[in-house]
Amino acid sequence: MTLDDWLREARARIDSRDAQVLAAHALGCDRAGLIARGLDPLADPARATLDRLLERRAAGEPVAYLVGRREFFGLDIAVGPGVLIPRPDTEVLVERALECIAALPAPRVLDAGTGSGAIALAIKAQCPRGRVQALDRSEAALAIARDNGRRLGLEVGWIASNWLEAVAGEEFDCIVSNPPYIRTGDPHLAQGDLRFEPPSALASGEDGLDDLRILCRQAPPRLAEGGWLLCEHGYDQAPAVRALMRCAGLADVASWRDIAGIERVSGGRRRGGD
Ligand code: GLN
Numbered sequence: 001m002t003l004d005d006w007l008r009e010a011r012a013r014i015d016s017r018d019a020q021v022l023a024a025h026a027l028g029c030d031r032a033g034l035i036a037r038g039l040d041p042l043a044d045p046a047r048a049t050l051d052r053l054l055e056r057r058a059a060g061e062p063v064a065y066l067v068g069r070r071e072f073f074g075l076d077i078a079v080g081p082g083v084l085i086p087r088p089d090t091e092v093l094v095e096r097a098l099e100c101i102a103a104l105p106a107p108r109v110l111d112a113g114t115g116s117g118a119i120a121l122a123i124k125a126q127c128p129r130g131r132v133q134a135l136d137r138s139e140a141a142l143a144i145a146r147d148n149g150r151r152l153g154l155e156v157g158w159i160a161s162n163w164l165e166a167v168a169g170e171e172f173d174c175i176v177s178n179p180p181y182i183r184t185g186d187p188h189l190a191q192g193d194l195r196f197e198p199p200s201a202l203a204s205g206e207d208g209l210d211d212l213r214i215l216c217r218q219a220p221p222r223l224a225e226g227g228w229l230l231c232e233h234g235y236d237q238a239p240a241v242r243a244l245m246r247c248a249g250l251a252d253v254a255s256w257r258d259i260a261g262i263e264r265v266s267g268g269r270r271r272g273g274d
Contacts, residue, residue: 001041001042001047002038002039002040002041002042003023003027003034003037003038003039003040003042004038004039005042006023006042006047006050007019007020007023007034007038010022010023010050010054013054013058014054014057014058018057018063019054020034021063021067022050022053022054022057022063022066022067023050025053025066025067025069026046026049026050026053027046053066060192060195060196061196062085062193062196062197064079064085064193065079065080065081065085065196068080070085070086070116070118072086072090072091072118072122073091073094073118073122073125073126074122074125075118075121075122075125075152076152077116077117077118077121077148078116078144078147078148078151079116079144080144081196081197081198082138082140082141082144082198083115083116083138083140083141083144083145083198083201084115084116084178084197084198084201084202085116085193085197086115086116086118086119088258088259089232089258089259089260089262089264090118090119090178090232091122091258091259092256092257092258092259092264092265093119093176093178093230093231093232093264093265094119094122094123094126094176096230096256096265096267097109097119097123097174097176097228097230098123098126098127100173100174100228100230100267100269101123101127101130101173101174104173105129106129106130106131107127107129107130107131107173107174108130108131108133108170108171108172108173108174108224109123109127109130109131109132109133109172109173109174109175109176110132110133110134110135110164110167110170110172110174110175110176110222111123111132111133111134111135111176111177112134112135112163112164112175112176112177112179112215112219113135113136113137113163113177113178113179113180113201113211114134114135114136114141114142114145114158115136115138115141115144115145115178115201116141116144116145116148117134117144117145117146117148117149117156117158118148119134119176119178120132120133120134120145120156121145121148121149121152121154121156123176124154124155124156125152125154131157132155132156132157133156133157133158133159133167133170133172134156134157134158134159135158135159135160135161135163135164135166135167136158136159136160136161137160137161137162137163137200138198138200139160141201142158142160145158146158163211163214163215163218164215164218164219164222165218167222168222170222171222171223171224171227172222172223172224172227173223173224173226173227173228174227174228174229174230175215175219175222175223175227175228175229175230176230176231177215177219177230177231177232178231178232179204179211179212179215179231179232180200180201180202180203180204180208180211181204181208181209181211181212181232181233181234181237182194182202182203182204182208182234183203183204183205183206183207183208184203184204184205184206184208185206186203186208189202189203207240208233208234208237209237209240209241209244212231212233212237212240212241212244213244215229215231216229216231216241216244216245216247216248217248219248220248220249220250220270223269223270224270225270225271225272226269226270226271226272227269227270228267228268228269229245229250229267229268229269230265230266230267231265231266231267232264232265233264233265233266235262235263235264238255238263238264238266241255241266242254242255242266242268245266245267245268246268248268249270249271250267250268250269250270251268251269251270251271252268252269253266253267253268254266254267254268255267
């Protein structure tokens, strides 16, 4: 059997792009390399490796966990079953944060519930003058995040903390978060990649807002004057999150749409400053 034969068979069972990503990963080449090698015979152990990956993907395991990687904001982020897989939806959160800190000479940024570190690392990569800190309650997640920072050569302060408890004495110009926000009984939790991701990174109480409530309580007192709180949330949660932010005393509360046109991020700023 050749590589092309394997790809053809794989395409009958899984998405064709997934098949290419798995093959490129197993063979240690990029997707262009697959074309060059298409007619090469596919022998063991490569074939056995590919077949194992195909079985696991066909059983639903996320491609990002199978290859241990996902690209986010142009960065190669290592991921594993202990962290949420970065989503393109979340790039709007990074873009908003970068706009909020654009005018500051040395912005202090906090990513709350960082997981793989993707958001904090993307902000640090785009804004090297920023002092970026990131926290997570999960030590396993922090280990992955710290390794990502080291491999990418990006300096972020990693903090073990249940939400903002460990940064009670600090002040930030921008606090960002992609918290868990799915309703506990939501059928999506039993579908697709979500089945394999850490439930603690996904679900947040009956209305999905438990952690957003905590953030809207803990974050505003940690903001510098004029500082922003920016949170990702579910497709239908923007009005509720805006209300939480207004109740918390934040000003200029607004929401922004993701690449699919859905209000995905809401934010507000502490009064004062400019
Ligand atoms: N955006 C993810 C999804 O619905 C959920 C991420 C989260 O809960 N923060 O697939």
